[in-house]
Each structure stands twice: as structure tokens, then as C-alpha cells.
Amino acid sequence: MCAHISIPDFTEVSDNTVRRDDTVIRNHGVIFAGTQIGVRCLIKPHAVLGEEGFGFASNTASVPVRIPNRGRLLIRGDVEIWPHTIIARSKLDDIVINGSTKIDGLAFITNNVQTGPRNMVIAWAGIVGSVTIVHQCWIDPNASIMDAVTLVDNTFVELDAVVTKFVSDNVTVAGNPVRVFERKLTWKKYLLPQLTLPINF
Numbered sequence: 182m183c184a185h186i187s188i189p190d191f192t193e194v195s196d197n198t199v200r201r202d203d204t205v206i207r208n209h210g211v212i213f214a215g216t217q218i219g220v221r222c223l224i225k226p227h228a229v230l231g232e233e234g235f236g237f238a239s240n241t242a243s244v245p246v247r248i249p250n251r252g253r254l255l256i257r258g259d260v261e262i263w264p265h266t267i268i269a270r271s272k273l274d275d276i277v278i279n280g281s282t283k284i285d286g287l288a289f290i291t292n293n294v295q296t297g298p299r300n301m302v303i304a305w306a307g308i309v310g311s312v313t314i315v316h317q318c319w320i321d322p323n324a325s326i327m328d329a330v331t332l333v334d335n336t337f338v339e340l341d342a343v344v345t346k347f348v349s350d351n352v353t354v355a356g357n358p359v360r361v362f363e364r365k366l367t368w369k370k371y372l373l374p375q376l377t378l379p380i381n382f
Contacts, residue, residue, distance in 0.1 A: 192206055192207070192208060192209060192210045192211075192212075194206065194210075194212045195212060195213050195214040195216075195231075198212050198213070198214060198215070198216045198217070198218070198231070201218060201219050201220040201221075201222075201258070202220055202221075203220055203221045204218055204219070204220065204221065204222040204223070204224070205222070205223050205224065206218075206224040207223075207224060207225050207226045208226045209226045209227045210224050210225070210226060210227065210228045210229075210230070211228070211229045211230070211232070212224070212230050212231060213229075213230065213231035213232050213233075213254075213270070214231065215231050215252075215253045215254060215270060216230050216231035216253070216254045216256070217253065217254070217255050217256065218230075218256045218260075219256055219257040219258035219259070219260065219280070220258040220259070221258055221259050222256060222258065222259065222260045222261065222262075223260075223261040223262070224261075224262050225261070225262060225263045225264045225286070226264045227264045227265045228262045228263070228264060228265065228266050228267075229266075229267045229268075229269075230254055230256070230262070230267075230268050231253075231254040231268070231269075231270055232267065232269050232270065233247075233250045233269060233270060234250050234269035234270055234271055234272065234291040234292055235269070235291070236248040236250065236272050236292075248272050249272070250269075250270040250271060250272055251270075251271075251272065251273055252270050252271035252272065252273055252274050252275045252276060252293070253270065253275045253276075254268055254270055254275070254276050254278075255275050255276065255277045255278070256278045257277070257278065257279045257280040257282075257298075258280045258281075259280050259281045260278050260279075260280065260281070260282050260283070260284070261283045261284065262284045263283075263284060263285045263286040263288075263304075264286040264287075265286050265287045266284050266285070266286055266287060266288045266289070266290075267288075267289050267290070267291075268284075268289075268290045268291065269289075269290070269291035269292075270291075271291065271292050271293045271294075272292070273293070274293040274311075275293075276290065276291070276292075276293065276294050276295070277294075277295045277296065278290075278296050279295075279296050279297050279298045279300075280298045280299070281298050281299045282296050282298065282299065282300045282301075282302070283300075283301050283302070284302040285301075285302060285303045285304040285306075285322075286304050287304045287305050288302050288303075288304065288305065288306045288307070288308070289306075289307045289308070289309070290302075290307075290308045290309070291308075291309050292309050292310050292311060293310070293311040293312075294308050294309070294310075294311070294312045294313075294314075295312075295313045295314070296313075296314040297314060297315045297316040297317075298316060298317075299316060299317045300314050300316070300317065300318045300319075300320070301318070301319045301320065302320045303319075303320060303321055303322045303324075304322045304323075305322045305323040306320045306321070306322065306323065306324045306325075306326070307324070307325045307326070307327075308320070308326045308327075309326075309327050310327045310328050310329060311328075311329040312326050312327065312328075312329065312330050312331075312332075313330075313331040313332070314326075314331075314332045314336075315331065315332060315333050315334050315350075316333075316334045316335070317334055317335050318332050318334070318335065318336040318337070318338070319336075319337045319338065320338045321337075321338055321339050321340040321341075321342070322340055322341075323340060323341050324338045324339070324340065324341065324342045324343075324344065325342070325343045325344065326338065326344045327344070327345060328345045328346075330344050330345060330346060330347060330348065331347050331348070332344070332348045333348065333349050333350035334350040334351070335350055335351050336348050336349075336350065336351075336352060336353075336354065337352075337353040337354070338353075338354050338355075339353060339354065339355035339356075340355075341357065342354055342355050342356060342357065342359050343356075343357040343358065343359060344359050345358075345359070346359070348361065349361075
């Protein structure tokens with residue numbers, strides 16, 4: 182464990198985890214082995230990071246057998262993960278949450294997901310199945326993204342959207358099945374005028 186790590190009571194941090202300086206893990210968080218957390222991260226209460234993902238295969242008697250999870254969870258610097266979010270390890274490949282990504286409460290992420298920097302994932306979003314989110318995307322509440330989809334730069338995924346196909350940059354997607362619309366405004370340009378504190382993007 183590095184210096185300047187805050188781990189309060191009732192928080193479980195397994196052996197074989199890596200935590201960097203100036204990271205805060207709040208009450209009742211659970212961090213499993215195979216998880217690496219970068220500098221200046223904030224893990225809020227009841228987040229569960231690095232638990233086994235849900236994966237089964239039937240044996241010859243058609244009985245479900247759990248598939249071992251060998252991938253790691255790699256969280257880069259300046260990431261924030263809010264309460265009750267679960268990021269579960271994959272069967273084979275690592276899950277990577279890159280720098281300055283912010284994940285709201287009650288989100289669920291698993292199975293080979295890769296995010297670039299500065300993405301925003303809002304409450305109840307589900308991201309599963311080899312999804313790649315490149316850079317500065319916004320994912321609204323209760324959106325579902327799956328099936329090896331790639332979201333390119335500055336994509337806005339609307340409330341309740343179900344995304345199962347490639348999405349190009351600078352567009353908004355909405356609906357089920359998902360439809361693509363021209364992007365009129367980036368989330369950065371929308372939020373910045375409302376902020377009084379200096380924000381370094």
C-alpha cells in the first residue's frame with residue numbers, strides 16, 4: 182500500500198491489489214484481488230470492484246459450471262466511481278477504465294470493457310461484452326451498451342438507449358433499436374458554462 186491512501190473502517194481491500202497515492206476509498210467499499218487503482222481516484226461507499234464476473238457454461242449433464250475469471254481490473258488516475266457501482270472482472274482480458282472517467286452510482290460494467298479518458302457514465306447504465314468507449318462520451322441513465330460495440334469520440338447515448346452496433350464520433354444515439362442523430366452540443370460545452378470552479382480538461 183502506498184502513502185496517502187485513505188481506507189476507512191468497514192472497507193474490504195484484498196491482498197494483491199495496487200493502490201496509488203492520493204486515492205480515497207470510502208466506507209463499505211469492496212476491492213478484490215487483481216484490481217489496480219491509479220493516483221487521485223475516489224471510490225465512494227459500497228462500490229464493488231474486481232469481483233468475479235457472471236459467466237457459466239453447461240457441462241455434459243447440462244449443469245451450469247462457473248467459468249473462472251482471469252482478467253484484471255485496471256483503473257487509471259483521476260477516476261471517480263460512485264456508490265453501489267459494480268465493475269466485475271472478465272474471463273480472459275483486462276477491463277481498463279482510463280483517466281478522468283467518472284462513473285455514477287448503480288452502474289454495472291463487465292466483460293472486457295475498455296474506456297478511454299474523460300468519459301461520463303451515469304446511474305444504472307450497463308456496459309458489457311467487449312465494449313470500447315473511446316474518448317469524452319456521455320452515457321445517460323439506464324442505457325445498455327453491449328456486443329463488442331465501439332463508441333468513438335464525443336458520443337452522447339440517450340436515456341434508455343440500447344446500443345448494439347458501432348457508433349461514429351460526434352453523434353447522439355437514442356431508442357431501441359438505436360437511432361443516430363446529429364450531435365448539436367458536446368457535454369463539455371454544455372457543462373462548463375454552469376461551473377464556477379476551474380476545471381482542467
